[in-house]
Amino acid sequence: MKVAVVRTGSGSAEREIKLSTALGLPVVELPSSYSPKEITDFDYLLAYRDSRLVLHSCGKTQAGELCVDFSEAKLNYRANSSIRNQNIAKALGIKGSQRPVVLDATAGLGKDAFLMASLGCEVSLLERSALVYRLLADGLARTEYYGEEISAILGRMDLQFGDLLKFKADAQQFDVVYLDPMFPQRRKSAKVKKDMALLQQLLGHQTDGAELLDRAKLLAKKRVVVKRAKLSPHLGSDKPDIEFKGSSSRYDVYLIT
Numbered sequence: 001m002k003v004a005v006v007r008t009g010s011g012s013a014e015r016e017i018k019l020s021t022a023l024g025l026p027v028v029e030l031p032s033s034y035s036p037k038e039i040t041d042f043d044y045l046l047a048y049r050d051s052r053l054v055l056h057s058c059g060k061t062q063a064g065e066l067c068v069d070f071s072e073a074k075l076n077y078r079a080n081s082s083i084r085n086q087n088i089a090k091a092l093g094i095k096g097s098q099r100p101v102v103l104d105a106t107a108g109l110g111k112d113a114f115l116m117a118s119l120g121c122e123v124s125l126l127e128r129s130a131l132v133y134r135l136l137a138d139g140l141a142r143t144e145y146y147g148e149e150i151s152a153i154l155g156r157m158d159l160q161f162g163d164l165l166k167f168k169a170d171a172q173q174f175d176v177v178y179l180d181p182m183f184p185q186r187r188k189s190a191k192v193k194k195d196m197a198l199l200q201q202l203l204g205h206q207t208d209g210a211e212l213l214d215r216a217k218l219l220a221k222k223r224v225v226v227k228r229a230k231l232s233p234h235l236g237s238d239k240p241d242i243e244f245k246g247s248s249s250r251y252d253v254y255l256i257t
C-alpha cells in the first residue's frame with residue numbers, strides 16, 4: 001500500500017513534514033487544484049484541507065475520503081436519538097445515573113466512542129493503526145471548532161496509540177471493554193457504510209478476533225461488549241451471555257463473573 005503526505009503551495013509545510021516523519025511516509029508536492037482521481041503513483045494521500053486532516057483514496061476507482069469530524073450532522077443525530085441508543089446503553093449496562101468506565105479497544109474513527117461518551121461514560125480509546133490514530137487525534141483536537149456541547153463530550157474521550165493484544169492497564173481500571181473489529185473476510189452481501197468500507201480497504205480483514213475477545217475479558221471488570229453486523233457469527237467460540245439486536249447491528253455481551 002503506497003501512501004504519501006501532500007504538500008501544496010509554497011508555505012513552510014511544517015505540519016506536513018512532522019506528519020510524514022511520524023508515519024514514515026514520503027511528502028509529495030502537488031498543485032492545490034490536484035484531484036486524487038488523477039493520482040496513480042499512490043493508493044492514498046493524506047492532506048490538510050481547511051485545517052482538517054483528510055485521507056483520500058487515489059485513482060479512477062477511488063472510494064472516497066476519510067476525515068474525523070465530530071460535528072457531523074448524522075453522528076449527532078445518532079447521539080441525540082434515544083431509541084437508537086437504547087441498545088448500546090443496555091449493552092453497556094447503564095442503569096439510572098451510574099455510568100461505566102469504558103475502554104474502546106478498537107477505536108477506528110471514534111464514532112462509537114463518541115456515542116458512549118454522549119451517554120456520559122468516560123471512554124479511553126485505543127487504536128493500533130498509526131494512520132487511523134492520526135486521523136482520530138486530528139478530529140479530537142479541533143475542540144475550538146465544535147462548540148461547548150460537543151467539546152464537553154470530547155472531554156470524556158482519551159485516545160492512546162496501541163494494540164489491545166499488548167496493552168497494559170491497571171487491574172480494575174475499566175468496567176467495560178468495547179470491541180468493534182474489522183470484518184474477518186469480504187462478504188459482498190453485507191451492507192457496509194462508505195467510511196467503514198474505506199477503512200476495511202485500508203486496513204484489511206481482522207484475523208485475530210478471538211484473541212481480542214480473550215484479552216478484553218482479562219481487562220474488563222464487569223463486561224465485554226462486541227459490536228457485530230446483525231447476521232455475523234459470534235467473535236470467539238463462547239456464546240455471549242446477552243445479545244441486543246438492532247436493524248443492522250448486534251451487541252454481544254460477555255459478563256465477567
Ligand SMILES: C[S@@+](CC[C@H](N)C(=O)[O-])C[C@H]1O[C@@H](n2cnc3c(N)ncnc32)[C@H](O)[C@@H]1O
Binds near residue numbers: 108128129162183
Ligand atoms: C471497524 S473499526 C472500528 C470503528 C469504530 N467502532 C468507530 O465507531 O469508528 C476497527 C478498528 O479497530 C482497530 N483495531 C483492530 N485490532 C486492534 C487491536 N488489536 N488493538 C487496537 N486497535 C485495533 C483497527 O485498526 C480499526 O481502526
